[in-house]
Amino acid sequence: MRFWDSVLIAINALRVNLLRSVLTTLGIVIGVASVIILVAVGTGASSEVDRQIKALGTNMLVVFPGSMRSMGRAQGAGTDLPLSEVDVAAIRDKIQGVVGISGQLNETAPIVRGNANWSTTVSGIHADYLFVRDWPVESGRDLTPGDIRTGARVALIGKTVAKEIFPDEDPIGATVRITNVPFEIVGVLPSKGQSAMGRDQDDVVLVPITTARARISGRTQVQNDRVGILHVKIDAGADMAEAQEEIESLLRQRRATTRGSQDTFSVRNLAETMKARTEVLTTMSYLLAATSVISLIVGGIGIMNIMLVSVTERTREIGLRMAVGGRRRDILQQFLVEAVSLCILGGLIGIIIGVLASTAIAFVADWPILVSPSVLAGALAAAAATGICFGLFPARRAAYLNPIDALRSE
Numbered sequence: 001m002r003f004w005d006s007v008l009i010a011i012n013a014l015r016v017n018l019l020r021s022v023l024t025t026l027g028i029v030i031g032v033a034s035v036i037i038l039v040a041v042g043t044g045a046s047s048e049v050d051r052q053i054k055a056l057g058t059n060m061l062v063v064f065p066g067s068m069r070s071m072g073r074a075q076g077a078g079t080d081l082p083l084s085e086v087d088v089a090a091i092r093d094k095i096q097g098v099v100g101i102s103g104q105l106n107e108t109a110p111i112v113r114g115n116a117n118w119s120t121t122v123s124g125i126h127a128d129y130l131f132v133r134d135w136p137v138e139s140g141r142d143l144t145p146g147d148i149r150t151g152a153r154v155a156l157i158g159k160t161v162a163k164e165i166f167p168d169e170d171p172i173g174a175t176v177r178i179t180n181v182p183f184e185i186v187g188v189l190p191s192k193g194q195s196a197m198g199r200d201q202d203d204v205v206l207v208p209i210t211t212a213r214a215r216i217s218g219r220t221q222v223q224n225d226r227v228g229i230l231h232v233k234i235d236a237g238a239d240m241a242e243a244q245e246e247i248e249s250l251l252r253q254r255r256a257t258t259r260g261s262q263d264t265f266s267v268r269n270l271a272e273t274m275k276a277r278t279e280v281l282t283t284m285s286y287l288l289a290a291t292s293v294i295s296l297i298v299g300g301i302g303i304m305n306i307m308l309v310s311v312t313e314r315t316r317e318i319g320l321r322m323a324v325g326g327r328r329r330d331i332l333q334q335f336l337v338e339a340v341s342l343c344i345l346g347g348l349i350g351i352i353i354g355v356l357a358s359t360a361i362a363f364v365a366d367w368p369i370l371v372s373p374s375v376l377a378g379a380l381a382a383a384a385a386t387g388i389c390f391g392l393f394p395a396r397r398a399a400y401l402n403p404i405d406a407l408r409s410e
Contacts, residue, residue: 011341024306025346027299028386032350032379033357034292036371040358044369060132061244063091063230063251064266081255081264082226088126090254091230095246097238102129103209103227107217111157111165111205113176118164122178122205124212124228130156130189132233140172140187143208151210156187158202181215183207240269296382299346300390307339307394315401322403332399339391340384347383351376 015021065083083103092101105124110117127145130136137156147154155176162171171185183205192201207216209227234243244267251257251265311318318331355371362369 020306021342021345024302025299025342025349027295027297027302028343028346028383029299029350029353031292031295031299031386032347032383033354034295035289035379035382036351036354036375037357037361038289038292039375040354040369040371041361044362059234059236059238059240060269061232061234061240061247062268063232063247064268065226065229066264066266083228083230083265085225085227087251087254088227088230090250091232091247094250095232095243097235097243098232099235100128100132100233102126102132102231103229104129104231105209105212105217105226105228107212109179109216111161111176111178113165113174116165118161120161120203120205122207122212122216124209124217125206126209126227128233129206129231132231135189135192137187138190139170140185142187143206148208148210151214152208153181153183153211153215154186154208155183156189156206157185158189158204159191160200160203161205162188178205178207179216244269296386299343300386303339303342303387304390304394306342307335307391308397310338311335311394311398311401314398318398318401319403322401328399331401332395335395335398336388336391339395340387343383343387343391344380347380350383351379354379 063083065081085103088101088103092098102125107122107124108119109122110119111122112118125143127143127148130142140156143154143156146152155178157165157171165171165176166174171188174185175182176185177183189202189204189206194200213225232243232247234240248263248265248267251267252263255264257263321331355376358369358371
């Protein structure tokens with residue numbers, strides 16, 4: 001018997017009991033769909049985490065002022081003595097491996113030009129800010145140390161602000177008003193997208209930190225040279241953990257923090273936090289992989305069970321085939337092809353469901369879902385392998401039936 005003859009016979013046998021065949025493949029369908037969703041979501045999540053890490057800036061530590069604790073409860077960043085320009089200078093001069101440092105003093109303020117009005121985040125920054133954040137200027141120029149020193153009324157704007165205030169014109173050189181103070185737009189930033197917290201990073205205006213203190217946020221009696229959050233870029237060859245410990249030690253000395261008392265600041269490696277999220281996703285992927293394997297095993301057992309039933313139902317047919325010259329390998333091939341065909345049918349249905357589910361997850365989660373042809377081929381191959389493994393025993397049982405006993409069966 002030729003191989004294609006076995007395939008045609010298998011298809012006819014499956015079509016006779018179509019509903020039973022479809023129900024038998026449910027385990028394979030679930031297993032294959034789980035594999036595709038697992039790989040697609042895992043790859044997409046890793047890609048999104050990598051994008052967010054790059055958006056934060058590479059080799060960067062963030063220093064937050066605060067947080068104090070009151071009655072055992074954290075009051076949040078900025079509830080204690082703010083960080084100052086003196087802290088910036090101390091970290092830059094005394095911590096080895098620091099290649100860039102910038103404050104970020106945030107305020108929410110309206111930006112107005114003509115009839116256009118948009119409320120946005122206005123951040124006062126130092127000249128190193130874009131270097132620390134790996135965020136080059138797309139058009140125009142960066143803020144210079146001279147702008148910071150003189151408190152110049154110049155600003156960089158993100159893509160969202162540019163779209164809202166300057167929908168049909170080049171913003172470079174234009175003048176806008178921020179809290180009724182005129183600022184010249186000197187640069188436009190490329191798109192960064194959303195942050196890990198879902199905030200639009202392109203909805204921002206960057207101005208010299210000295211200008212922000214004098215014109216937008218105002219000075220305070222607590223700290224008249226406050227700098228908000230500090231972004232510290234560490235040299236690629238330096239140890240991030242060691243640099244973090246040195247910064248913490250330096251700030252404790254500067255703030256005269258006694259041993260055992262609560263720190264009035266916090267130093268965080270946001271990239272490590274994002275990597276921790278990746279590790280959680282990896283663990284979840286392993287759990288999903290185990291579920292997929294279990295589904296395939298359960299599906300394989302279902303295939304084996306239904307094939308054994310089929311052998312019992314078709315015992316007389318098997319005896320007739322042997323009586324007219326059918327060889328054992330022909331019978332083995334016929335039932336094995338039926339088992340593999342069932343699994344491939346389930347695999348194809350699982351692929352369709354997996355791709356559709358992955359697309360839906362991508363739409364809801366708003367991150368890329370990557371389904372490569374190699375993954376689809378691998379999932380289908382896994383389904384076929386399941387058919388071979390669990391279909392071999394029923395096929396051998398059919399092939400080694402006694403022809404005389406098979407002919408006598410009713």
